[in-house]
Amino acid sequence: MLKMHNIRKVYRTDTIETHALRDFSLEVEEGEFVSVTGPSGSGKTTFLNIAGLLETATDGQYLLDGVDISKLGDSDRSRQRNEKIGFIFQGFNLIPDLNLFDNIDVPLRYRGFNSKERRRRIEHVLQLVGLSARAKYLPAQLSGGQQQRIAIARALAGEPRFLLADEPTGNLDSEMAAQVMELLESINSAGTTIIMVTHDPELAARARRNIQIVDGRVSDSKAAPVAPVAEPA
Amino acid sequence: MLELKPMLSALWRNKTSAFLIALQLALTLAIVSNAGVIVSERVEKIARPTGMQVEDLISVTFMPIAQEYDMAGAVAADMDLLRGLPGVVDAFPTNQIPVSGSGSASRYFSEPNQEIGGEVANYYQVDPNFINTLGLELVAGRNFTAAEMDVMGPNENYDARVAIITRDFGEALFPGEEPLGKFFFPLGENNPIEIVGVIDRHLGAWVGWQKAGQVVFYPLLIKTNHKRYMIRAEPGQRDAVMKLVEEKLAQRDANRVLQLETLSRDLEQSYMSDNVMVKVLSAVIALLTFIVSLGIVGLTIFWINQRRKQIGIRRALGATRANISRYFLLENGLIAALGIAMGFAIAMLINRMMVTSFSQPAMPAGLLLSCAALLLLASLGAALVPALRAANISPATATRSV
Numbered sequence: 331m332l333k334m335h336n337i338r339k340v341y342r343t344d345t346i347e348t349h350a351l352r353d354f355s356l357e358v359e360e361g362e363f364v365s366v367t368g369p370s371g372s373g374k375t376t377f378l379n380i381a382g383l384l385e386t387a388t389d390g391q392y393l394l395d396g397v398d399i400s401k402l403g404d405s406d407r408s409r410q411r412n413e414k415i416g417f418i419f420q421g422f423n424l425i426p427d428l429n430l431f432d433n434i435d436v437p438l439r440y441r442g443f444n445s446k447e448r449r450r451r452i453e454h455v456l457q458l459v460g461l462s463a464r465a466k467y468l469p470a471q472l473s474g475g476q477q478q479r480i481a482i483a484r485a486l487a488g489e490p491r492f493l494l495a496d497e498p499t500g501n502l503d504s505e506m507a508a509q510v511m512e513l514l515e516s517i518n519s520a521g522t523t524i525i526m527v528t529h530d531p532e533l534a535a536r537a538r539r540n541i542q543i544v545d546g547r548v549s550d551s552k553a554a555p556v557a558p559v560a561e562p563a
Numbered sequence: 564m565l566e567l568k569p570m571l572s573a574l575w576r577n578k579t580s581a582f583l584i585a586l587q588l589a590l591t592l593a594i595v596s597n598a599g600v601i602v603s604e605r606v607e608k609i610a611r612p613t614g615m616q617v618e619d620l621i622s623v624t625f626m627p628i629a630q631e632y633d634m635a636g637a638v639a640a641d642m643d644l645l646r647g648l649p650g651v652v653d654a655f656p657t658n659q660i661p662v663s664g665s666g667s668a669s670r671y672f673s674e675p676n677q678e679i680g681g682e683v684a685n686y687y688q689v690d691p692n693f694i695n696t697l698g699l700e701l702v703a704g705r706n707f708t709a710a711e712m713d714v715m716g717p718n719e720n721y722d723a724r725v726a727i728i729t730r731d732f733g734e735a736l737f738p739g740e741e742p743l744g745k746f747f748f749p750l751g752e753n754n755p756i757e758i759v760g761v762i763d764r765h766l767g768a769w770v771g772w773q774k775a776g777q778v779v780f781y782p783l784l785i786k787t788n789h790k791r792y793m794i795r796a797e798p799g800q801r802d803a804v805m806k807l808v809e810e811k812l813a814q815r816d817a818n819r820v821l822q823l824e825t826l827s828r829d830l831e832q833s834y835m836s837d838n839v840m841v842k843v844l845s846a847v848i849a850l851l852t853f854i855v856s857l858g859i860v861g862l863t864i865f866w867i868n869q870r871r872k873q874i875g876i877r878r879a880l881g882a883t884r885a886n887i888s889r890y891f892l893l894e895n896g897l898i899a900a901l902g903i904a905m906g907f908a909i910a911m912l913i914n915r916m917m918v919t920s921f922s923q924p925a926m927p928a929g930l931l932l933s934c935a936a937l938l939l940l941a942s943l944g945a946a947l948v949p950a951l952r953a954a955n956i957s958p959a960t961a962t963r964s965v
Contacts, residue, residue: 427576
């Protein structure tokens with residue numbers, strides 16, 4: 331479902347060229363739960379941005395659901411993002427001026443659903459994350475864990491083929507982090523592919539496959555460890 | 564896909580800035596539209612027909628140097644000379660130059676021996692050539708005859724018998740009636756003056772006068788020691804004729820001071836303050852519109868910078884560039900709509916004050932709407948560039964921790 335081949339990403343300024351990814355190749359199958367780890371500056375976020383169509387690769391081929399992304403224009407990439415990908419960010423990234431209902435509504439409006447369909451989906455995902463009673467609250471009125479659950483609800487409302495999570499528990503205490511992980515695991519077991527970038531080896535170990543990025547390349551890819559294994563952060 | 568409801572609630576959370584920019588628009592609309600009323604009134608005033616062939620007319624003022632001077636003889640000789648010059652359509656002697664700001668007026672009555680009330684009018688002493696020279700339109704009755712011409716000294720008493728008046732003066736003196744053949748009387752006198760002709764229009768001496776257009780003409784030449792001539796040139800030959808006239812008049816009698824001017828120039832001088840007002844107020848309108856546009860540009864840029872992250876998030880969630888630009892333009896449009904609605908109310912309030920306190924004309928709906936349209940366009944134009952730039956914010960902004 332996700333297939334990257336020899337992806338290269340170079341950031342250029344007037345004086346410096348930075349190779350964020352080089353010869354980066356990866357395949358992720360439908361229904362997988364993949365964790366991505368690696369030291370700071372290794373290219374995790376760049377990988378996530380390219381996988382999530384937030385940035386384009388300098389070189390190489392990226393097939394998402396069989397669609398060659400490098401051949402798409404900006405509007406088509408926006409549509410692919412909207413329809414196929416759900417994002418979960420470390421900083422939650424809810425829009426502070428909008429209440430929870432309207433926050434979840436944002437991607438659904440871009441999708442072009444009618445108001446009845448949007449309401450049905452929003453109510454469904456609010457229920458799923460257990461925050462139905464708070465639909466009219468503003469993000470600032472919620473705890474971090476609750477905000478992340480709303481962000482997950484927003485990511486799920488469009489019923490995406492896969493979720494991209496960027497340090498989803500990075501700003502949460504361990505109890506809330508555990509709740510969020512459980513939620514992600516149940517979403518994955520319902521069939522949604524998840525790619526999660528994390529620093530936390532314990533969380534990484536809960537995924538069925540772990541990929542380690544070092545220096546812009548996949549350095550290690552191993553399937554489902556039986557028990558949590560400490561990895562170098 | 565309208566985002567009106569969430570947009571309104573987001574705006575509501577930033578209501579102070581939004582309200583301030585709307586208020587700025589409202590005040591601008593109020594000032595611009597009321598300035599527009601004054602401008603359009605002045606423009607209409609300047610564009611009023613004078614009733615005369617202004618662009619072909621030349622005036623001559625002369626003063627003889629000698630104390631004893633045969634004025635009647637000089638006028639007769641000058642008229643013979645002028646009417647025979649190539650390029651001259653016609654000419655006549657008179658006491659004052661029309662629309663020059665210099666003139667005489669008197670009070671007249673429809674009944675004899677009256678001193679209170681009545682109607683005022685500019686009066687001119689002319690000869691039968693005045694209609695053709697000025698290019699006036701005689702709409703009723705007849706011109707003066709040569710036999711009706713009186714010539715008299717400056718201190719003699721003149722009892723006019725016939726007069727030609729403008730339609731405006733006839734309507735003022737005899738409202739709703741046909742003035743031709745009726746008689747009118749000078750202040751406190753009982754000698755009747757018969758109206759033998761009615762002229763469609765003649766703006767008189769003072770363009771800013773409320774009674775401008777109320778004019779009486781008498782067939783009279785008074786032998787004062789300075790005299791004026793009006794001369795009409797063939798179309799397009801005015802300047803050449805003016806040179807020729809000056810040369811020939813000086814040749815015929817060198818012992819006098821001559822001053823020549825085009826009537827266009829006199830009219831321009833008379834409207835100078837109006838023209839200045841139009842220019843100054845138009846500049847104020849342009850400047851205000853520009854300043855309010857700058858305000859909108861500033862606010863939109865500020866809001867966009869404040870919401871870079873939010874724009875990145877929206878892009879990550881599937882917004883296209885067009886979605887983002889449209890969002891900011893629509894948001895700006897909502898603020899502008901609020902400002903314009905408030906501006907309508909303030910503009911009408913100011914206009915009401917102007918009508919009652921300064922007898923300015925009422926605000927025409929079309930003018931208010933055009934000013935609103937101008938401001939709406941200016942505000943959308945001002946928001947356009949920042950809105951387009953906002954669309955260039957990368958969706959990857961969403962994953963950067965700021």
